[in-house]
Amino acid sequence: MKCLQNFLSRLFxxxxxxFVVLLVVAVPxxxxxxxxxxxxxSEVIVLARKQSVDAASALSQLKSAYWSYRSFRAELLxxxxxxxxxxxxxxxxxxxxxxxxxxxxxxxxxxxxxxSLSVDQRIWLTGGTLSLTTSLDFMTQFGTGNHERxxxxxxxxxxxxxxxxxxxxxxxxxxxxxxxxxxxxxNFLTATERVTMTVIQYYFNLLLARENVSIARQNLxxxxxxxxxxxxxxxxxxxxxxxxxxxxxxxxxxxxxxxxSESSLKSNMFTLRSFLALGEREELIPVLPDSxxxxxxxxRDVLQKALEHNATVYNLRRRQLxxxxxxxxxxxxxxxxxxYAQIGFTGSDTDFGRTYAEMKDNQVVExxxxxxxxxxxxxxxxxxxxxSNREVxxxxxxKEEADFSQSLFxxxxxxxxxxxxxxxxxxxxxxxxxxxxxxxxxxxxxxxSTLDLNDAQTSKDEARRKYINELFSYWYYYYQIRxxxxxxxxxxxxxxxxxxxxxx
Numbered sequence: 295m296k297c298l299q300n301f302l303s304r305l306f307x308x309x310x311x312x313f314v315v316l317l318v319v320a321v322p323x324x325x326x327x328x329x330x331x332x333x334x335x336s337e338v339i340v341l342a343r344k345q346s347v348d349a350a351s352a353l354s355q356l357k358s359a360y361w362s363y364r365s366f367r368a369e370l371l372x373x374x375x376x377x378x379x380x381x382x383x384x385x386x387x388x389x390x391x392x393x394x395x396x397x398x399x400x401x402x403x404x405x406x407x408x409x410s411l412s413v414d415q416r417i418w419l420t421g422g423t424l425s426l427t428t429s430l431d432f433m434t435q436f437g438t439g440n441h442e443r444x445x446x447x448x449x450x451x452x453x454x455x456x457x458x459x460x461x462x463x464x465x466x467x468x469x470x471x472x473x474x475x476x477x478x479x480x481n482f483l484t485a486t487e488r489v490t491m492t493v494i495q496y497y498f499n500l501l502l503a504r505e506n507v508s509i510a511r512q513n514l515x516x517x518x519x520x521x522x523x524x525x526x527x528x529x530x531x532x533x534x535x536x537x538x539x540x541x542x543x544x545x546x547x548x549x550x551x552x553x554x555s556e557s558s559l560k561s562n563m564f565t566l567r568s569f570l571a572l573g574e575r576e577e578l579i580p581v582l583p584d585s586x587x588x589x590x591x592x593x594r595d596v597l598q599k600a601l602e603h604n605a606t607v608y609n610l611r612r613r614q615l616x617x618x619x620x621x622x623x624x625x626x627x628x629x630x631x632x633x634y635a636q637i638g639f640t641g642s643d644t645d646f647g648r649t650y651a652e653m654k655d656n657q658v659v660e661x662x663x664x665x666x667x668x669x670x671x672x673x674x675x676x677x678x679x680x681x682s683n684r685e686v687x688x689x690x691x692x693k694e695e696a697d698f699s700q701s702l703f704x705x706x707x708x709x710x711x712x713x714x715x716x717x718x719x720x721x722x723x724x725x726x727x728x729x730x731x732x733x734x735x736x737x738x739x740x741x742x743s744t745l746d747l748n749d750a751q752t753s754k755d756e757a758r759r760k761y762i763n764e765l766f767s768y769w770y771y772y773y774q775i776r777x778x779x780x781x782x783x784x785x786x787x788x789x790x791x792x793x794x795x796x797x798x
Contacts, residue, residue: 328577335497335583335769338570342493343486345571352485353796359478360797366471370416370464378409385436403436410448421464422456422633430649444642445649451638451656458633461626466619470612477608480780482796483789484605487777491770496566498766501580503559505762509755510552516734517544520747523738532740540744586716586768587784593706596779597699603780603788606698610691617684624680628673702778709771712764719757719764726750726757 333341343349384406387399410429417424428450434443521541527533563578572578601607640656641649733750736742776782780789 329575330579331576332579332581334581335494338493338497338566338580339490341570341572342489346489346493346569347571348489348492349486352482352489355485356478356482356793357797359475360793363471363475363478366467370418370468372413372415375412375414376409378407380407380409382406382408404433405436406431406433408432416464417456418464418468420456421460421462422454425453425455427451427453442644444644445646446640446642447649448638448640448656449650449653451636454633454635456633458631459626459629460632461619461623466615466622470615470619473608473612473615477605477612479793480603480605480608482793483780483791484777487773487780487789490773491777493566493569494766494769494773496562496569497580498762498769500559500562500566500578501582502759502762503555503562504580505758506555507552507559509758510548510555513751513755514545514548514552516751517541517548520734520737521545527740537744544744544748582762583765583769586713586765587772588713589772589783590710590713591706591775591783593703596706596775597702599779599781600698600702604778606694610695613687614691617687621677621680621684624673624677627676705771705775705778709768709775712768712771716761716764716768719761723757723761726754730754
């Protein structure tokens with residue numbers, strides 16, 4: 295420290311007013327002390343999955359998919375519907391054709407009430423709709439002097455509405471929607487693993503920033519100590535002026551590096567705090583993981599797990615089915631034939647009780663037909679377009695599947711190689727530390743130059759940073775593989791969640 299003070303005193307003299315300003319600024323800063331909080335990698339991962347905005351977004355998407363699937367399931371169940379007109383009143387003129395063929399206008403002046411209750415069920419096998427209904431209608435006429443009223447009841451009627459040659463959308467929905475929901479579940483688990491990947495990156499950025507600050511402080515202390523020793527040696531003529539100036543420059547560079555490292559530390563700490571939704575007054579202290587799971591993955595096992603659990607597999611299957619559905623829909627639109635049938639009983643009388651006493655048959659059968667005679671090939675063209683689109687989708691899916699397998703192979707190889715790289719980096723870090731400590735002692739006795747010492751220091755710092763980066767890469771690759779396979783290879787179990795509890 296004496297070396298630095300002597301050197302700075304030759305450059306400028308600090309006015310007394312500067313010390314007053316520094317004192318005024320330092321007082322409020324000293325009052326704002328941060329609360330230290332030590333966090334391990336596993337603790338940060340748990341916090342990120344519970345509190346981060348990305349995790350909340352993934353959960354919202356899961357809930358949306360869940361309720362969409364619930365709506366589909368509800369459409370397959372019987373539905374009870376009630377409809378009513380309470381009341382309806384008309385006082386107008388309508389056209390009426392008389393027995394001789396002429397037309398006239400008649401006056402309407404009546405009030406009506408109606409209500410119906412039905413139980414509707416979609417038929418999974420055919421795509422039609424079967425309904426069991428009951429209804430009651432009431433009408434009273436005004437302007438006739440006696441206010442005539444009439445009841446009509448349908449105590450029970452069975453109705454069938456069935457498209458004969460059209461596409462059965464119920465059948466296709468039953469094939470597509472479960473896959474869509476399974477894809478959404480897999481996407482949620484994958485998103486959770488990606489949240490882990492993000493927080494790992496922020497965690498190691500903070501870890502590296504703290505390590506850089508620690509390295510910068512240690513280097514500054516060493517530089518100041520060496521400078522003080524060099525000042526003494528220079529006074530005795532044992533070292534040159536050039537070496538002394540170089541050491542003074544090292545002190546300034548070390549101080550500049552420390553300032554930049556502290557600024558980077560604050561920035562990375564703010565990023566991690568914000569991602570984890572933690573308080574601004576907490577000083578996060580990351581702990582360097584001291585061990586990694588000893589894993590060696592086989593590509594075939596990784597690929598098998600991915601094909602069983604990854605959302606991409608569900609996505610490929612769903613898009614293939616949707617393309618097939620578009621073709622079936624285009625073919626069904628070439629002709630439209632529908633059947634409507636109703637069977638039941640009905641009654642009508644001016645007295646409400648007799649309306650249900652004397653029942654009569656109520657039967658309706660209708661077959662609707664719509665076949666284009668001349669459409670200039672429009673519907674045939676729609677079928678060809680759907681078939682061409684299906685073929686395009688098939689080729690895209692084939693390419694995406696091949697790309698997915700290739701990227702998974704590369705990632706597996708990178709992970710397996712990373713374990714070796716991590717071990718090499720650990721040994722290099724230890725060797726570089728010992729070399730620097732030895733060079734410091736050798737420099738003190740005058741056997742090496744400042745250039746050799748600087749080289750040893752640079753090698754030490756780079757070796758430490760490389761080890762932390764290699765450790766980050768190991769964990770990042772590991773969770774990246776987890777996100778693609780949805781399999782915990784360390785515990786040898788699948789990654790799952792209680793989806794029913796999550797969406798409540």
